[in-house]
Amino acid sequence: MRKILFLIIFAVSGFVFADTGIPAAKDTGDIILELIKEVEKDPASEKNLPKYERIIKFAEESDDVQIFLVDEIYRFPNAKISETNRRLIQGSYVAGALKKQLENKQKIITISDGIKNELVVYKILRTTKYVKVEYLEQLLDVERQGGIGQVYYNYDVMGMEMYQSATGMQEDADTLINVLKLPVFLEVSGEKVLITDINFNVLADLTTIIGFYVVSDDYGKSQAVMDKKAKEITEKLLKNETVKKIYGKSNYSGIMIEYTTPKVKQTKDAIYKTMTEKNQYVDMKDEVKQFLFEKETIKGWESQK
Secondary structure (H helix, E strand, C coil): CCCCCCCCCCCCCCCCCCCCCCCCCCCCHHHHHHHHHHHCCCCCCHHHHHHHHHHHHHHHHCCCCCCCCCHHHHHCCCCCCCHHHHHHHHHHHHHHHHHHHHHHCCCCCCHHHHHHHHHHHHHHHHHHCCCCCHHHHHHHHHHHCCCHHHHHHHHHHHHHHHHHHHCCHHHHHHHHHHHHCCCEEEEECCEEEEEEEEEEEECCCCCEEEEEEEECCCCCCCHHHHHHHHHHHHHHHCCCHHHHHHHCCCCEEEEEEEECCCCEEECCCCCEEEECCCCCEEECCHHHHHHHHHHHHHHHHHHHC
């Protein structure tokens, strides 16, 4: 049975903080956003270190933001640089990763924004303080060659995968596949529909839609007809206690029914497969093969009329 695969990479969120001399009142997102705008005016200045410490502390303590830390872009343990310069670079990364989240007031994947901000400060420090961090030097080389956009994209994908792993989506995917025994038939309003697969769709606010691929006679009909059937299918799925329990988790925000065409392929070994619109394949049981074969045959007859 196909599984949803997630890449797991190392990330932690523990910090050690210096005493910034700031009053004990807890910083809010709006206050931190103003601090970020202030440090942007002179991002590599040591005078901004106390502000960076507050920004980092907020990131570690707040439930309203999501920060992903990876060794090579945040800790660089093998770099021989002073603790002050290290914290300036780290603070610039966190500030960059936080800014858009605080402006939009929602959690989003912003690793690339953190790296962009980090490189601004690093370029200044390598010139004025002769700081050298090997991995950041490699990123500058990639930037000069015009390939930095792909690096940013790859890190944001990693962030999404880390988020999925941290929220237990892999386990939930395995559970749904095993409990529902996909592909599986459901009787809905007198029709036998086929649930072929699932797909988790992470939204910009980091909540997730659970998607189910469905083969139904209503495929290609009016949107109103398909929406009505989708609602009935969803209600039927939620009668399963396991589905209901997983859907009840705070990180899941909806269930989506995605209709797929009943395309059938027959290999030399006479093994039938169904192909969804996203080109995902699912091995099928004998009854499923027959079901799809009959639908495809009927469809062929109708097209010849």
